[in-house]
Amino acid sequence: MVTLVNGQAVELEAIALLAPDAFQTIVADAVEAGHRVAALFGAATRQPEITQIFAVLVNAQRNRLHVVRTEVAGDRFPSLTPRCPQVHLFERELAEQFGLKPDGHPWFKPVRYHHSWTHRDAWDRPKDSPILPGVCDFYRVEGEEVHEVAVGPVHAGVIEPGHFRFQCHGEQVFHLEIALGYQHRGVEEALIGGPNARSIHYAETLAGDTTVAHTIAYCRVLEALSRCQKPARAQALRGVALELERIANHVGDLGALANDIGFLPTASYCGRIRGDFLNMTALLCGSRFGRGMVRPGGVGFDVDDARVAKLLRLIDAAEKDTSVAVNLLWETPSAMARFENIGRLPMRVALELGIVGPAARASGLPIDARSDQPSGSYRFAHIPVSTYETGDVFGRAYVRWLEIQHSITFIREQLRAIPSGSARDRIGPLMPDRLAVSIDEGWRGEVCHVAITDDQGRFSRYKIVDPSFRNWTGLAYALRNQQISDFPLCNKSFNLSYCGHDL
Amino acid sequence: MLSVLLARLQQKHRTIKYPKGSPPELPDRFRGRPSIDAAKCVTGCRACADACPTGAVTVADVVRIDMGKCLFCADCQAACPQSAITFTTDHQLAARCRSDLIVEPNRQGPPHEAALDGDLMKIFGRSLKLRQVSAGGCNACEADINVLGTVGWDLGRFGIQFVASPRHADGLLITGPVTQNMRLGLEKTLRSVAEPKIVIVSGACAISGGPYIDHAQSNNGSGKYMPVNLFIPGCPPHPLTILDGLLRLLGRI
Ligand code: SF4
Ligand code: SF4
Numbered sequence: 086m087v088t089l090v091n092g093q094a095v096e097l098e099a100i101a102l103l104a105p106d107a108f109q110t111i112v113a114d115a116v117e118a119g120h121r122v123a124a125l126f127g128a129a130t131r132q133p134e135i136t137q138i139f140a141v142l143v144n145a146q147r148n149r150l151h152v153v154r155t156e157v158a159g160d161r162f163p164s165l166t167p168r169c170p171q172v173h174l175f176e177r178e179l180a181e182q183f184g185l186k187p188d189g190h191p192w193f194k195p196v197r198y199h200h201s202w203t204h205r206d207a208w209d210r211p212k213d214s215p216i217l218p219g220v221c222d223f224y225r226v227e228g229e230e231v232h233e234v235a236v237g238p239v240h241a242g243v244i245e246p247g248h249f250r251f252q253c254h255g256e257q258v259f260h261l262e263i264a265l266g267y268q269h270r271g272v273e274e275a276l277i278g279g280p281n282a283r284s285i286h287y288a289e290t291l292a293g294d295t296t297v298a299h300t301i302a303y304c305r306v307l308e309a310l311s312r313c314q315k316p317a318r319a320q321a322l323r324g325v326a327l328e329l330e331r332i333a334n335h336v337g338d339l340g341a342l343a344n345d346i347g348f349l350p351t352a353s354y355c356g357r358i359r360g361d362f363l364n365m366t367a368l369l370c371g372s373r374f375g376r377g378m379v380r381p382g383g384v385g386f387d388v389d390d391a392r393v394a395k396l397l398r399l400i401d402a403a404e405k406d407t408s409v410a411v412n413l414l415w416e417t418p419s420a421m422a423r424f425e426n427i428g429r430l431p432m433r434v435a436l437e438l439g440i441v442g443p444a445a446r447a448s449g450l451p452i453d454a455r456s457d458q459p460s461g462s463y464r465f466a467h468i469p470v471s472t473y474e475t476g477d478v479f480g481r482a483y484v485r486w487l488e489i490q491h492s493i494t495f496i497r498e499q500l501r502a503i504p505s506g507s508a509r510d511r512i513g514p515l516m517p518d519r520l521a522v523s524i525d526e527g528w529r530g531e532v533c534h535v536a537i538t539d540d541q542g543r544f545s546r547y548k549i550v551d552p553s554f555r556n557w558t559g560l561a562y563a564l565r566n567q568q569i570s571d572f573p574l575c576n577k578s579f580n581l582s583y584c585g586h587d588l
Numbered sequence: 589m590l591s592v593l594l595a596r597l598q599q600k601h602r603t604i605k606y607p608k609g610s611p612p613e614l615p616d617r618f619r620g621r622p623s624i625d626a627a628k629c630v631t632g633c634r635a636c637a638d639a640c641p642t643g644a645v646t647v648a649d650v651v652r653i654d655m656g657k658c659l660f661c662a663d664c665q666a667a668c669p670q671s672a673i674t675f676t677t678d679h680q681l682a683a684r685c686r687s688d689l690i691v692e693p694n695r696q697g698p699p700h701e702a703a704l705d706g707d708l709m710k711i712f713g714r715s716l717k718l719r720q721v722s723a724g725g726c727n728a729c730e731a732d733i734n735v736l737g738t739v740g741w742d743l744g745r746f747g748i749q750f751v752a753s754p755r756h757a758d759g760l761l762i763t764g765p766v767t768q769n770m771r772l773g774l775e776k777t778l779r780s781v782a783e784p785k786i787v788i789v790s791g792a793c794a795i796s797g798g799p800y801i802d803h804a805q806s807n808n809g810s811g812k813y814m815p816v817n818l819f820i821p822g823c824p825p826h827p828l829t830i831l832d833g834l835l836r837l838l839g840r841i
Contacts, residue, residue, distance in 0.1 A: 198769055199805060218769040238773045241752035243720040243734050245727050246770055267769045270724050271805035283641040286659055286799045293728025293824065350592050354599050356738035364615070371617030374728045374824065377661060386617065409595045416591055584727050 086111060087152045091458035094309040094521035097537065100139075100154050105162060108138070108155035113168045115142045115151065121439055121452070123150070123524060123533045125175035127157075127183040128546040133203065134158055136183045139548075141522055141535060145457040150522050157185055160205050164190040171439030174554060180207040182273075194221040197266035197587050202274060219248040219264040226252035226259050234569060238267045245583035253569055261564040261572075263557055268587035276547035280307065280515070284544075289376050292551055292585030297323075297330040297366075298527030299549075300379040302534040305460065305523035307381045310515040310538060317504035319383030320461035325396075325499050326369060326378045328492040331528035333362035335443075335485040338580050339411055342482050345574045346423040354410035361403045365396055383509030393500050404493050411486055424479035428563040428575035431476055440559040442530020442552045443488065444579055446472045447480035454526035468495050481578040515542040527552060529582065551585030603742045607841050611679070611828055618826070619660040619675035622653045626693030628672035639667035642792070642801050655681055655821040656689040656795040682820045682833025686811065689795070689821055702818065702836035708784060712758055713838050715747040718788070719757035719781065723774045724764030724806060725798065728824040729791035733761065735827045748834055754778075759786035759817070765793040765806035766813070778814060788837070790820040790830060798823055 087100045103111065116122060124141040135158050142151040164187035166173045176187045178196045184205025187193065195208065198218040210216065219238065231254050238246035246267035252260040272287050288303035289296045301323055308315055340355025363373035370378035370386045377385045388396075414420050430440065435448040445452055453470040455463045471487035473480040515538050523534045530552030539545040560579045564572060604612050614620070629651060637645040644657035645664050651672065653664070665673045683689055684702050704712060722730050736743040737750065751757050754777045766774060778787070789810050792798035797808035810816065820833045835841045 217772075238770070239721060239777055243722070243730050243737075243750055245722045245730065246773060267773065268722075268724050268727075268764070268767060269769055269805055270765060270767050270800045271803045272800075275800075275803060282639060282663065283799060286641045286661065290726035290728070290799050290823075293726035294731055296728070350595055353739045354595070356735075357599075357602055357740045360735060360738065360740055367615045367618065369617075371615055371619050372660075373732065373826070376659075376823070377619075406599060409598050413591060413595050582727065584725065 089150050089152065089522065090148060091150060091454075091522065091524050092305045092309050092460050094516065094519045095152070097518045097520055100152050100520065103153055103155045105155050105157065108140070108153055109163065109165050109168070111153050112140050112142065112165060112172075116169050116171065119146070120144050120151070122169070122172050122175065123522075123531065124535055124548050124550045125172050125179070126535070126546070126548040127179045127185070128537060129183070129202070130156075136185060138162070138179065139520075139535070141533065143458070143524070145452055148458055150458070150524070152520060152522065160184060161186045161188055163188050166190050170437050171555070174558065195266065197269040199266070199269055199271070218266045221264065223250050223264075224252065224260055224262050230254055231259075247583050251564075251569055251572070256568045256570065258564050258567050258569050258572070261561045263561055265557070265583055265586050268584040270588070272588045273547060273549060276544055279544045279547070285380070291549060291588065292553070292582040293374055294334055295330070295527045295529065295532065295551070295582065295585060297326045297375040297379060298525055298532045299551075300375070301327060302523045302525050302532045304379055304381045305525075306521045306534050306536045307512060307515065309521040309523065310519055310536065310542075311513045312516070313382050313510055313512040315383050315510055316506050316508060318387070318506050319508045321499045321503050322369070322384045322388065322508060323379055324462040324466070325496050326366060326375050327525070328496050329362055329366045330375060332489050332492050333359050333366070334528040335489050336362060336407055338485055338577065339414065339482060341577045341580070342424070342478070342574065343414055343420070345577050346420055348414065348417065348420045351410050351414050354406065358403060358406050358410060361399065361406070365399050365403075368392065368396060368399070380509060382512040383507070385509070387508040388503070393503065397497065397500055400493060400496060407489065414482070421479065423574070424482055425475070425477060427478040427571050428567060428578060429475070429477045430559050430563045432474075434562055435476065435559060438558050438562065439555050441555055442527070443481055443484045444556050444559055445530065446470065447484045448476035449474040454524050454531050458524050460525065462499060466495060466498055468492070478574055478578040517542045529553060529580070530556065549588060551582060551588070553581040553583075553585040556581050557586060602740055604740060606831070607835060614677050614679060614826070614828065616677070618677045618679070619662055620829075621655070621676050621678040621681055622658070622691050623674050623676050624651050624653065624691060624693040625672045626650050628670040630670060633669070635667040635669060636664035636673055639663045642796070642799065650693050653691045654689060654796075655691060656686060656819060657792060657798075657801065658821060659792055659799060659823040679826055679829045680832050681822065681825070681829050682818055682836065684818060686795075686816070686819060689819055702833065703839040704786070704817065704837055708786065709839060711784065712786065716838065717749050717751045717756055717758050718761045719754045719759070719777060720750055720761045720763070721774050721777050722763050723770040723794070723810070724767035724800070725791065725793040729763035729793065732824045732827050733763070733790065733830060736831060741827060741831065743831070746835065746838070746840060748838075754780035755782075757781050757785075759788065761788045761790060762794050762810050763791050765797040765800045765803075765808060766810055768805050768807070771807060774810070775813065786817040787814050788818040788820065788834070789816050790825055792821065792823040795819050795821060
């Protein structure tokens with residue numbers, strides 16, 4: 086086991102190769118002791134029959150990351166999922182990419198519906214047959230008055246594709262199963278051999294509404310692998326961009342939640358105010374989504390006094406608008422009644438499933454990479470961790486509102502005391518045979534990137550974990566025993582990314 | 589109730605006046621239509637083309653930029669030792685014809701003719717219902733399409749609306765590179781729209797594959813599956829670029 090901090094690179098050699106059972110014991114024991122699995126993934130080796138498996142463990146209490154690895158020879162490995170449910174999807178993904186069968190996995194299905202990267206197929210599908218998304222055995226409840234509702238992939242709104250199956254008894258949902266993969270565009274595979282001219286654009290488009298968080302994670306991996314000290318000014322500007330991204334999305338979500346219960350004042354105001362925050366990001370870098378803002382070694386765009394002053398003015402105005410629009414929600418009992426006790430995700434379940442971000446915090450888990458694994462300006466300016474204990478739609482909404490307020494304070498502080506100096510350093514070539522981990526807190530939760538370099542300093546593996554990958558299962562759980570008509574509301578309260586999951 | 593009314597007063601009326609009034613101000617760093625100054629180019633230099641992540645820049649006899657492939661990242665501008673490429677804040681980028689997305693040296697807008705002709709205009713000019721299909725990509729395109737529905741933009745006032753079913757739609761607005769896994773879904777949705785129908789593609793992904801050009805899992809956009817009536821470039825296109833394209837398609841600008 087190797088211990089490192091966020092944004093650090095280690096020599097591959099330093100990560101001892103454990104026997105499979107030792108690997109399992111270490112991971113499972115660590116999780117039982119309160120750690121979380123930030124990533125678990127496979128990597129090809131020179132020998133086609135041997136696949137390495139890496140796990141990155143987060144120790145939130147002590148701001149440490151641990152990396153362990155093992156090797157699988159052949160095409161089977163014992164599944165860790167029965168002991169450690171939060172790795173269930175990681176193992177399915179590993180199986181899909183490398184064609185390995187996890188023996189004893191309780192819910193063994195494809196994740197993104199593509200051909201494996203090796204010649205093996207974990208479901209023994211013929212090599213040349215097309216793989217159709219959503220084609221698998223779905224969980225079924227049978228009996229009188231039980232019925233199934235299937236939705237998607239094309240949904241009714243302007244929204245990404247996915248397939249949902251509800252097992253219902255009347256209005257009551259027994260179980261929801263979510264099949265994704267429709268957005269799969271092969272990004273992880275395409276990153277192998279990089280970095281090249283396209284790599285950073287992949288980072289920017291892993292999930293379009295999380296551009297800043299993913300690009301920071303990507304750049305920090307490069308900076309770790311090339312020992313680049315990025316300037317303090319760049320760190321401050323990255324922090325500002327990341328918090329603007331968080332606020333814009335949170336405001337949009339509060340509006341969308343209001344819209345789903347037919348509370349139109351908040352819905353229409355927040356829809357517009359979200360745009361005001363996006364426009365602040367555009368003031369920084371020309372793009373409402375932060376394209377071009379974060380670049381290896383720093384940021385792509387610096388600010389001058391006039392721009393800072395304008396931003397501060399815009400923040401003040403938008404803060405006032407937001408607080409009036411959002412407080413209407415909390416003051417309206419009929420709106421609150423629709424949020425409370427709907428879509429509950431108990432803390433114990435959130436912990437077991439490895440849920441992250443506002444969804445975890447709304448269930449009472451005080452985890453937030455900005456304070457647990459602080460990097461950049463978060464090492465000096467602490468943002469309080471906003472938690473709530475109800476784990477319902479209201480909790481997830483309210484945590485967002487708390488976070489909006491803290492983020493505004495943070496942005497003001499950063500802009501008012503922005504360090505002088507350059508906003509970007511040069512980065513050198515990447516060190517060979519290293520592994521680097523980078524974690525940050527995107528608006529949906531923990532964004533984790535892990536890069537492994539080959540002997541030439543090129544990516545031999547690049548692993549991305551978007552918070553949605555972890556949290557979709559949380560949504561499925563939250564739907565249990567709810568009215569199916571509350572699905573849109575529950576869904577909105579998580580607001581997960583399809584593309585971030587599908588990669 | 590009182591607080592709702594007070595909030596209403598505080599938030600004011602914010603729908604933009606455009607196209608009757610001036611369009612909303614774009615930030616100075618906004619990257620719209622590129623402009624190429626051929627006089628500055630040195631023969632043999634390929635710096636811009638080498639820097640481009642998607643092959644949008646070609647250097648043959650002159651430098652050309654294909655806005656259908658462009659991510660508007662300005663990497664080419666940064667790479668050019670001669671400052672021959674600059675990005676203007678011109679947001680009018682949409683075109684009826686794929687080839688009209690190619691920017692050549694020393695040719696500024698004006699935007700190309702984009703209005704529907706004849707019967708199509710008669711049928712769709714006053715009311716256009718679109719079904720949006722998201723076929724891959726990163727969802728930023730969809731996010732900025734959704735913006736047009738907010739009170740600030742109020743797309744509905746032009747008779748344009750997004751509807752839930754393809755059966756209710758006059759056409760599709762497609763985003764995303766058309767992943768293998770969405771191909772069937774897209775084709776079925778298109779088939780469900782009654783004739784005559786129109787197809788609008790929005791974003792680099794939907795036009796050419798965008799960042800995912802030539803991936804095995806992507807089909808480089810919708811072009812090869814269906815005739816396209818309007819191309820809206822950008823990664824993602826700014827809401828103003830989308831609105832401008834739609835309004836010009838309907839002959840409103
Ligand atoms: S701005 Fe467009 S043309 Fe220039 S490098 Fe980027 S993608 Fe290529
Ligand atoms: S065109 Fe760009 S913004 Fe639109 S979906 Fe593709 S990557 Fe995202």
